[in-house]
Amino acid sequence: MREQDEATAVAQQLGQLVAAPMAVDGQSLVLTASIGVAFFPVDAPELPQLMTCAEQSVHAAKHSGRSQHRFFNPQMNALATRRLLLETELRRAIEQDELRLYFQPKVDATDGAIVGAEALVRWQHRERGLLGPAEFVPLAEESGLILPLTRWVLERACRHLRCWRDAGLPAMPLAVNLAAPSLVDDALVTHLDALMLQFDLAPGLLMLEMTETLLMRDVQAGVAMLEKLRARGYGLSLDDFGTGYSSLGYLKRFPVDELKIDRAFVTDITNGGRDSALAAAIIALGHELGLGVVAEGVETEAQSAFLLERGCNVQQGYLFGGPMAATELELLRRRGVARGMAAEAPIRSRSLSEGSLRLAIRRRRPMS
Incomplete structure (x- = not known):
């Protein structure tokens, strides 16, 4: 996939498949999926970095609500960095009163x-x-x-x-x-x-x-x-x-x-x-x-x-x-x-x- 439109269509199809009701022990269960999308090599030239970009996109999708998909953008890197810093500071705050x-x-x-x-x-x-x-x-x-x-x-x-x-x-x-x-x-x-x-x-x-x-x-x-x-x-x-x-x-x-x-x-x-x-x-x-x-x-x-x-x-x-x-x-x-x-x-x-x-x-x- 090279275009966002193609990725959007695939993400929507995946979301619909995941959301199909399933019978478990006589109960009907419905799942939802948050999907993050990152493109090679535009977003990252190597697989580890590309996976990181996709994970940040998933995080953004989760915060946008259920059954959403999001594409990576450079601002996510800055947000992820700030979040990591705040997490480190909070850990220190708990430990250091x-x-x-x-x-x-x-x-x-x-x-x-x-x-x-x-x-x-x-x-x-x-x-x-x-x-x-x-x-x-x-x-x-x-x-x-x-x-x-x-x-x-x-x-x-x-x-x-x-x-x-x-x-x-x-x-x-x-x-x-x-x-x-x-x-x-x-x-x-x-x-x-x-x-x-x-x-x-x-x-x-x-x-x-x-x-x-x-x-x-x-x-x-x-x-x-x-x-x-x-x-x-x-x-x-x-x-x-x-x-x-x-x-x-x-x-x-x-x-x-x-x-x-x-x-x-x-x-x-x-x-x-x-x-x-x-x-x-x-x-x-x-x-x-x-x-x-x-x-x-x-x-x-x-x-x-x-x-x-x-x-x-x-x-x-x-x-x-x-x-x-x-x-x-x-x-x-x-x-x-x-x-x-x-x-x-x-x-x-x-x-x-x-x-x-x-x-x-x-x-x-x-x-x-």
């Missing part, structure tokens, strides 16, 4: 009391300053660094829980997000149990959050891991509930303790319509199943009041405080309530965090 944990409070909106928090990772980059998760978590997932990154976050979360206890603060659950590889990581439970021993913590102080989309990647493995974690007493939360594609039948199988209403339903919750109805339905469903319900992305008093009227007391969002350093959260906890900072928190917290796009990993929210 350049990451930071920020915390967003969860509040009982009836009285403003802080009843929990979510741990959110940041990267204090040597040259680029404080980076939000959207700038490095996707890379960590693609490069295999997500497991050491998750272990770092879990260790630091437990360390903070112990420090707060030693400082005389009452026990408070801390939520940590789990990525997909963690749910099939045989070492996860062992690592968590070791942290509980190291810091003398009760497992219930950790609320492990995962999205329904993540769980649906491998339902059987996900449920098995959740059952192990729950048997040991760890809290389990289904994050971004309602935005994935699981059915109520799957929800019955997931042994979780809490549902989090995604901010997508909260933003226009006071305008009536489907968002209001869906949020109310999720709250009612959670209560019927005996689960805790948390609303995230709460930014106005009207949103908070709507949720309170329907029985969703635990809320999280800039109305009560954005992601903040551990010292600031400790100060707020000593004051006893978060609502007193509502007027100033959006400005102060966003100045730290709005520089970037769960991320976010899927449709990630800014610096969350």
Whole structure:
């Protein structure tokens, strides 16, 4: 093949062949293919370099969506170089303690009391300053660094829980997000149990959050891991509930303790319509199943009041405080309530965090 039109026709034919349904154990499976194309000798004069160009094209195709094909162009070399550099820097950041944990409070909106928090990772980059998760978590997932990154976050979360206890603060659950590889990581439970021993913590102080989309990647493995974690007493939360594609039948199988209403339903919750109805339905469903319900992305008093009227007391969002350093959260906890900072928190917290796009990993929210 010498022309892109010819290569396009072949790529499309290959894609159609791969996408043909296959019967496996009585189930119909459909696969998709990402295809990268590089031309000899225009793109590279030798086979090793040509393969590298094709691999970079495949990477670009994957990021363009399912069932795509892409041709190599010189800009991909520059992108690949920058990506490799960032991956090297991220590996160093994990090893040399350049990451930071920020915390967003969860509040009982009836009285403003802080009843929990979510741990959110940041990267204090040597040259680029404080980076939000959207700038490095996707890379960590693609490069295999997500497991050491998750272990770092879990260790630091437990360390903070112990420090707060030693400082005389009452026990408070801390939520940590789990990525997909963690749910099939045989070492996860062992690592968590070791942290509980190291810091003398009760497992219930950790609320492990995962999205329904993540769980649906491998339902059987996900449920098995959740059952192990729950048997040991760890809290389990289904994050971004309602935005994935699981059915109520799957929800019955997931042994979780809490549902989090995604901010997508909260933003226009006071305008009536489907968002209001869906949020109310999720709250009612959670209560019927005996689960805790948390609303995230709460930014106005009207949103908070709507949720309170329907029985969703635990809320999280800039109305009560954005992601903040551990010292600031400790100060707020000593004051006893978060609502007193509502007027100033959006400005102060966003100045730290709005520089970037769960991320976010899927449709990630800014610096969350």
